[in-house]
Amino acid sequence: MNIFKKTIFSVLLSLLVMGNVYADKIRIGTEGAYPPWNSKNEAGKLIGFEVELAYTLCRYIGQQCVIVEQDWDGMIPALIMRKFDAIMAGMSITAERQKAISFSQGYADEVASLAVMKGSSLEGLDTSAGINLTKPNAAAKKDLKTLTAALAGKTVCVQTATIHQNFLDSGDVGKVNVRTYKTQDEVNLDLASGRCDAALAAAVAFSDYAEKSGKPVVLTGPTFSGGAFGNGVGVGIRKDDTELLKKFNAAINKARKNGDISRIATKWFGFDASM
Amino acid sequence: MDLELMTNSFPKLLSAAVITLKLLSVSLIIGLFIGLFFAILRLSKNILINRFAYGYSYIFRGTPLLVQIFIIYFGLGQIEYLRSTALWVILKEPYWCAIIAFALNTGAYTSEILRSAFQTIKPGIIEAGKSLGISNKVIFYKIQIPIAVRQSLPAYGNEIILMMKGTSLASTVTIMDLTGVAKYIISTTFKPIEVFIVAGGIYLFMTFIIHNVIKFLEKKYSFN
Numbered sequence: 291m292n293i294f295k296k297t298i299f300s301v302l303l304s305l306l307v308m309g310n311v312y313a314d315k316i317r318i319g320t321e322g323a324y325p326p327w328n329s330k331n332e333a334g335k336l337i338g339f340e341v342e343l344a345y346t347l348c349r350y351i352g353q354q355c356v357i358v359e360q361d362w363d364g365m366i367p368a369l370i371m372r373k374f375d376a377i378m379a380g381m382s383i384t385a386e387r388q389k390a391i392s393f394s395q396g397y398a399d400e401v402a403s404l405a406v407m408k409g410s411s412l413e414g415l416d417t418s419a420g421i422n423l424t425k426p427n428a429a430a431k432k433d434l435k436t437l438t439a440a441l442a443g444k445t446v447c448v449q450t451a452t453i454h455q456n457f458l459d460s461g462d463v464g465k466v467n468v469r470t471y472k473t474q475d476e477v478n479l480d481l482a483s484g485r486c487d488a489a490l491a492a493a494v495a496f497s498d499y500a501e502k503s504g505k506p507v508v509l510t511g512p513t514f515s516g517g518a519f520g521n522g523v524g525v526g527i528r529k530d531d532t533e534l535l536k537k538f539n540a541a542i543n544k545a546r547k548n549g550d551i552s553r554i555a556t557k558w559f560g561f562d563a564s565m
Numbered sequence: 566m567d568l569e570l571m572t573n574s575f576p577k578l579l580s581a582a583v584i585t586l587k588l589l590s591v592s593l594i595i596g597l598f599i600g601l602f603f604a605i606l607r608l609s610k611n612i613l614i615n616r617f618a619y620g621y622s623y624i625f626r627g628t629p630l631l632v633q634i635f636i637i638y639f640g641l642g643q644i645e646y647l648r649s650t651a652l653w654v655i656l657k658e659p660y661w662c663a664i665i666a667f668a669l670n671t672g673a674y675t676s677e678i679l680r681s682a683f684q685t686i687k688p689g690i691i692e693a694g695k696s697l698g699i700s701n702k703v704i705f706y707k708i709q710i711p712i713a714v715r716q717s718l719p720a721y722g723n724e725i726i727l728m729m730k731g732t733s734l735a736s737t738v739t740i741m742d743l744t745g746v747a748k749y750i751i752s753t754t755f756k757p758i759e760v761f762i763v764a765g766g767i768y769l770f771m772t773f774i775i776h777n778v779i780k781f782l783e784k785k786y787s788f789n
Binding site: 366386387455470472476479 | 648657659664752
């Protein structure tokens with residue numbers, strides 16, 4: 291065997307061994323840009339509700355975890371292409387996504403809301419506190435009408451490929467000028483600069499931004515749940531990976547029972563968003 | 566491979582390609598004027614003017630286009646003073662921010678292409694003009710510019726193709742160009758390969774057209 295063959299052989303061998311090392315670790319994909327759900331600290335380390343919860347769930351499963359960073363708009367394709375085995379990225383369980391992947395039971399509730407800059411004409415809309423769109427009642431229908439009138443011709447900014455974008459595209463609030471961004475950070479920047487008349491995302495994403503940046507961002511209109519907004523946030527898993535799905539469901543049950551999810555949620559959100 | 570998705574997304578992507586072509590043509594036209602202007606400045610004997618023009622091309626050729634777009638779009642948007650000026654009417658729109666970034670970028674490259682083309686003109690040609698008693702101005706407009714334009718065609722053709730691919734970055738500032746719409750379709754279907762193959766095919770076709778137009782012009786205006 292000449293030296294060239296030897297080198298190739300040893301490289302291939304080491305790749306095989308490395309593959310095995312990774313095989314028994316669960317790789318979890320997250321975005322790292324959606325605080326307080328998941329984000330990065332100054333040192334570039336992934337932090338947030340879901341990062342802490344992921345490690346807790348893995349402890350219950352009894353396997354080691356690696357958390358992998360992935361841009362939001364490629365999250366589901368990356369899961370399908372086996373770049374990682376599970377998604378924990380503030381991803382709501384929706385019928386549309388369930389066509390492509392499976393979800394565990396929900397572990398937290400994401401409450402969506404519109405946000406505007408203080409002093410905007412959209413501030414203090416006359417709506418109820420919150421509406422559920424799964425089976426919209428009279429009050430919810432009235433609120434949607436109010437929103438349709440208020441948002442007509444306005445530019446509403448959302449992160450791309452989110453439930454928030456789906457909702458605006460669904461036409462429930464009429465013809466809105468929807469602008470999509472790669473990350474929530476960029477949505478926040480353009481809301482503050484005045485390019486967006488309003489933005490739609492998780493209410494906590496806006497309160498987190500307002501707190502950290504000191505910008506006068508205020509929530510307006512009702513909070514949204516159900517319908518296009520899905521049924522809580524769950525762990526996304528490949529459809530053929532039923533074994534892992536069972537493991538995660540069991541781990542979520544245990545973590546919920548022991549109060550871990552409530553504790554971690556309260557730590558990151560300031561209130562108990564667990565479900 | 567989801568062939569149905571590919572055929573379904575084709576018309577949507579094709580109409581988005583029109584936005585791409587609009588971005589490309591508007592920024593190329595503006596960029597050509599900027600490029601010509603700075604190429605002439607580069608030929609100046611005045612060291613200050615020369616350095617200024619060099620600095621411009623150095624900065625815009627030395628930084629990534631993505632960074633330039635982000636600075637113009639997100640960066641300028643952060644300056645509160647700017648938002649109270651009339652400039653904000655233009656800078657508020659993602660479309661114009663992208664055009665400004667693209668035009669300044671391609672302008673820098675074009676100025677280099679034209680400058681080197683001017684410098685390759687043999688002194689004998691200009692001297693011949695002078696010996697016929699033609700004024701410097703006429704020599705410049707009727708001799709130097711036509712020769713320089715012909716000389717720079719191959720390099721400029723490459724620049725057009727590079728710029729066409731560069732416009733895909735417009736999608737990062739919310740513009741629904743070819744790449745933007747491709748990403749949007751992927752965000753609802755979760756099938757990147759199919760959609761990007763179609764989008765890539767459309768880009769390739771546009772490159773093919775540009776390439777052949779330039780080749781035709783090169784032949785038409787060849788010196789032989």
